[in-house]
Amino acid sequence: MPSRRLLPAALALVIVAGLTGCGQASGGSVTTAVDDAASQRLTALTALDQRVARVAQRLSEANVELCPAVRLAAGWALHSASQYSNELRPLVQTRFGLRGDLPGVLSAPPGSAAAEAGLREGDLVVAVNGAALNAGPARTRPAFEGLAANIAVLDRALAAGAARLDIDRGGQSRSVTVQPHRACGYEVQLNPSDELNARADGRRLFISTALAGFTQSDDELALILGHELAHHVLRHRNWSDVGGAGREANDAASVNGAGDKETQADRVGLFLTARAGYDTRIAPAFWRRFGAANWRVRYPQLRHASAEARARALEQVQVEIDAKRAAGGPLLP
Template sequence: MNTPRLSFVSACASVAAILALTACATAIRPSSDDPDVVEEQALQQSMSLDRRMTLQRRLDEVAIPILERSAQFCAGNVRASLGAHIASLWSFEKEDRAAAGQILHLDDRPTVLWTLDRSQAPATPLRAGDVLVSIGGKSLPAGDDALDDLDEVLVDASRAKPRKNDGWLDAVVQRDGQSTTLRLPYVVACNYSAVAQMKGEINAHNDGSKIVVNSALMAFFPDNRDLAIVLGHELAHGALSHVGKTRAVGIATGFMDGALGGTGLAGDALSAPFSQQFEAEADYLGLYMTAASGYDIDGAERTWREFWIHTTGTKTGFTDTHPGSAKRFVAMRRTIAEIVAKKKKGAPLVPDTGSKP
């Protein structure tokens, strides 16, 4: 007769214990405006920004020479490249601006974050920390329009008549509190930028104005040569106007869809009727772009093979029933042989119309 009562007492004790633990957990769990939480959030944002800027600098070192050496393939979609990364607080999302101001010492004026060592172009007299006050006779007032104004000057300079592959722009910068006049050399480049983003998917895509590269892809390709092959492929999508015919041409989805016969199983980043042809064209021109930039493309097809195996090769049955990827790798090997033969002859690294996919 006492057993039910004992069970009830035990149950009450258990409930009391749970309530006590809940109360403890509530006491330990801080609110979002807790000073320790605010401090930790700021630290994490700073660390993330610092990591992203490290990746961005590596990306610039690979991408900017490719953009400069590929101008011939980008038709009229070009701009002047100063060989420097210039940004302001408006270059960042709202939640990152406080960290950008503290870590990168940015405000709402165009500021040089770093310059590049370019063996095939004149060294820039710009220095990290220089604030651009004017360029090409155009003032760059502080604010969210300053970077747009700078872009406008760089595009206009590249399209000046008569068209040249390089030139000079007079500029005034604020350096160490002093106004300094500089003559900036520029090189005509494809009118694209390459942007690193912190994302775990091994992917990159061309959105029509910039090539976005995920941090996971940069980790997957620690060798700059392999990263250059990826960037050449993505830039080729833009030069061939593929992006205007699809919403976004991404490496992972595009490569998978091409390997799967354009079934769309990799998502709809590429429309099925175009994916295989677009990817083949980007493979072909992209290898030329990478080679023209001075990178060794020997064995480049193996880079793609490793990427494909990692991203799609684990899908049961895909490699057995869809041989499209094998055809692409063979086509790449033949393209590489074509480029190597031209190099040996000293011929221009220009795609053959008859060989175009």
């Protein structure tokens, strides 16, 4: 990745920004066309969010022993009505049953603590351990703070272990107990953008909708997220950035790399991806395809080699991975 720094994975926090208004709803048929476009865009965004959440959860749990920051996590992706644009809000309220700032389950990936608890897409979380979450005020513009505050409450509860959640599922009240899993302590966020990039701020990993959409499989998406996670595993990022509800240091984690940071992250990232069970043999072909689509990746840059050079280096890393697998030992970079 043309990425600057590190970052990594974990619970996916999803910010689905608004569709920009694509037209004026002056007549019935125009309104319908605009609504259809919004509906289709929302469907596509939701599918991308769910893919990112699924891959992030798997990478995060499979590599927990190597991550310098860890936490107990449900492995879900949450969203709220309040974070969507005014145009989309009525649509998401209808489609997902979202209400105000209350967290709705956008994804409960297979194997996650959320899925094990029986949570599913569409569940609305209304209380944790008997304490009601805050639905917030009526909002006239998109806002993320209310959802973030509710997520912090949930994270704190999960940090203490099993948490009982009251949920609303299609108008019916239920109660479930989430037994959180130990996972890497970073969030992954999908950002609406036409640029093919991923980046990190030390606590979160951001991947653009364009890049997530460019990946043709979970294996390819895992390569990108694995590379960013590797920057964190390698402690390329300032330690002071680690913080947040329920996050703690894992001093036992220790992975060293040789060479420049991007070369290290490519190598360690491929191991992290393999450890999560993804097919890493597709990596060289992915980098060549990515290079063909993006000149910044195709040619050498200040911080990284050309896509072709990276593809060849990854072929060698794959040889290393195959040898370690054949030897039957732990798959450690």
